[in-house]
Amino acid sequence: MSLRTGTYTITNVRFLNRLRLPNSDGEEPVVGKIPLGDDIPPEDQWQISRTPGDHTIRCSIRNVKFGNYLSTRPHTSEGEPIFGASREYCWNLYADAIEDNIYRICTPPNSRDGSTLSLALNDESDYTPIEEFPRIARRPFPFQQDESSVSLRLLQQKPDQETMLVELEWTGLSSGYIIEFMDPISVIFHGEIVGDALVNNGFETSSEIVHASLRARDTNAFRDFAQSVLCAEQVQISFLIGGFRYYPADATRRPSDWEYIYRRSWKKDLSFRGLQSFRNKVSLKGILITGCKNDEAGRPYLLINITAGIQNNTNLSITADYSLDGYYGRHMIGTVKLSNFAVNSNSNNEKEVNGRFQPAIPIHNEVATFRVKVYIEGVNIAYVDHKFEPPLHIPTASGIWSPEINRARVTESWIVAAQLALDRSAMLNLDVTNVEIKIKKFHATDLHFKLQDVPYK
Numbered sequence: 001m002s003l004r005t006g007t008y009t010i011t012n013v014r015f016l017n018r019l020r021l022p023n024s025d026g027e028e029p030v031v032g033k034i035p036l037g038d039d040i041p042p043e044d045q046w047q048i049s050r051t052p053g054d055h056t057i058r059c060s061i062r063n064v065k066f067g068n069y070l071s072t073r074p075h076t077s078e079g080e081p082i083f084g085a086s087r088e089y090c091w092n093l094y095a096d097a098i099e100d101n102i103y104r105i106c107t108p109p110n111s112r113d114g115s116t117l118s119l120a121l122n123d124e125s126d127y128t129p130i131e132e133f134p135r136i137a138r139r140p141f142p143f144q145q146d147e148s149s150v151s152l153r154l155l156q157q158k159p160d161q162e163t164m165l166v167e168l169e170w171t172g173l174s175s176g177y178i179i180e181f182m183d184p185i186s187v188i189f190h191g192e193i194v195g196d197a198l199v200n201n202g203f204e205t206s207s208e209i210v211h212a213s214l215r216a217r218d219t220n221a222f223r224d225f226a227q228s229v230l231c232a233e234q235v236q237i238s239f240l241i242g243g244f245r246y247y248p249a250d251a252t253r254r255p256s257d258w259e260y261i262y263r264r265s266w267k268k269d270l271s272f273r274g275l276q277s278f279r280n281k282v283s284l285k286g287i288l289i290t291g292c293k294n295d296e297a298g299r300p301y302l303l304i305n306i307t308a309g310i311q312n313n314t315n316l317s318i319t320a321d322y323s324l325d326g327y328y329g330r331h332m333i334g335t336v337k338l339s340n341f342a343v344n345s346n347s348n349n350e351k352e353v354n355g356r357f358q359p360a361i362p363i364h365n366e367v368a369t370f371r372v373k374v375y376i377e378g379v380n381i382a383y384v385d386h387k388f389e390p391p392l393h394i395p396t397a398s399g400i401w402s403p404e405i406n407r408a409r410v411t412e413s414w415i416v417a418a419q420l421a422l423d424r425s426a427m428l429n430l431d432v433t434n435v436e437i438k439i440k441k442f443h444a445t446d447l448h449f450k451l452q453d454v455p456y457k
Contacts, residue, residue: 003093003103005050007064009040012120013102014242014265015186020044024066027083036191046070048093057092061105076107078117092116139257141264142246148172150239152272153209154345156317166197168210168270176250178202182243182261187214189228189237192221197239204249229316232274241266273314281311282324283350284336287357301358306336309350310343317345430454 010019017032020043035044042065051058061070068084070091092109096102105119154167173179181203184196197212216222228235242265247258284306291303308324319342325335337356343349431450 003048003050003059003095005048005059007045007047009044010046010061010105010119011035012265014263016240016265016267018044019046019070021063021066021068021070021084024068024084027071027085028068029081029083030070034188034191034193041065051090057094058090058108059093060088060090062088070105072107076117082119091119139260139262141262143266146266148268150268150270152270152315154315154317155214155272156345157319163198163213163215166210166212166214168212169208170203170205170210171208173205173208175206176248177205178245178247178249179205180245180247181241182245184215185212186240186242187237188240189221189225189235192219193217193240194219194222194225194237202245206249229274231276233276234271235274236269236271239268239270241268272316275314275316275318281313283309283311284324285309286352289357290354295356295358299358301356304336304355304357305352306355306357307350307352308336308338308341308355309348310341311348312343313346315345316343318343 011017012019012032015032016034018035019030020033020041021030022028022043043063045064047062047064049060049062051060062068063070063084066084068086069088070082071085071087071089072082073080090108092106094104094106096104107117109116148170149172151169151171152166153169154165156165179202181199184198186193187195187197195214195216197214199210199212201211203210216226225235225237243261243263244266245259245261247254286305286307288305289302290305292300293303294300310322319340322338322341323335324338335356335358337358338353339355341349341351341353429450
């Protein structure tokens with residue numbers, strides 16, 4: 001199909017980079033950038049003017065914003081840059097034999113050997129070089145009517161690894177074929193490439209599972225992507241596939257040119273749930289205070305042993321450091337920090353770990369008062385109130401130590417007391433409330449402990 005004179009954007013089929021002239025400087029190299037959003041700035045727009053004649057393939061290409069022509073040097077060679085210039089330059093347009101609206105922008109044939117070079121918009125290149133014009137037979141793109149879908153099964157990050165493990169479920173493709181990816185698959189977030197997924201072995205469409213390793217790019221775009229994974233309910237990304245082979249898994253069914261590489265870009269979108277979705281699904285229980293230290297800023301914190309649980313209903317699996325704020329009602333009572341806590345995908349991650357607890361209120365190191373409720377088989381039979389005068393000092397010592405309470409009495413009827421005295425196997429459940437503890441600079445009040453199956457004498 002012949003391209004008419006008019007204003008166009010020029011986008012690379014493989015990488016989806018759009019041609020742009022950055023400024024009006026003489027011989028300023030043009031660049032290729034993935035467009036962000038639907039707006040088309042004038043520096044991305046080009047006036048293509050066909051040379052008069054019904055069958056001519058010649059044209060000039062001029063930038064709408066700066067007025068400079070797309071040019072290269074008169075006797076250029078492969079790898080030389082393409083730039084903007086005030087002087088008009090003529091190109092040849094060769095239409096694709098299979099696809100509409102796809103063309104090769106080529107230099108005029110060399111007068112010596114008839115060779116020609118074509119425009120290239122390589123991925124993430126700082127300038128746009130020209131390359132040798134391949135004269136090969138083209139095969140129809142096998143996924144013209146693509147109704148397949150890709151979903152995320154697993155995204156796993158471990159602290160000591162530079163790559164992330166990715167498992168994708170790809171359904172809707174014809175079974176019995178192999179897709180062999182010749183280049184890393186680009187991962188795009190908000191129009192920017194944030195990483196590259198490498199599939200080591202060919203993907204068998206019958207399995208519907210793709211295993212890949214994802215290497216992040218050290219860019220602001222990837223940091224925005226990581227922030228979105230942490231803070232968003234839903235995250236949407238795209239996979240951009242470049243060169244690939246597509247052939248039958250059965251070797252006896254493969255054609256003679258089964259190693260043909262398709263170079264048309266293939267884009268697949270997917271969305272997945274971010275880590276925000278397990279917010280409010282965190283549990284902390286069984287807290288045991290084991291010591292006290294100061295952090296790097298000199299602020300005191302308690303060393304604790306705790307059973308922490310995170311209900312993760314996403315496909316993300318990650319090992320990281322977590323900081324959890326603890327609340328009583330609307331009041332924050334402190335922060336629990338867990339190091340190297342592994343959260344596996346689609347599971348209730350509950351395990352006993354050592355962590356830090358930084359109370360929001362400071363403490364001393366003495367026990368002042370407590371109250372005990374006494375239960376037998378769930379029935380409240382008595383109360384024990386005790387106040388230490390003066391407050392009980394807890395010595396710094398290794399091992400486990402508990403204070404003894406002398407002259408504590410069960411203040412209940414003589415009938416209940418007689419029942420306890422006569423029952424040699426009586427076991428008590430103690431509900432200890434209103435405990436006030438001061439440990440160094442920390443001061444905790446209204447603490448509550450439950451003691452089960454305490455022998456009674």
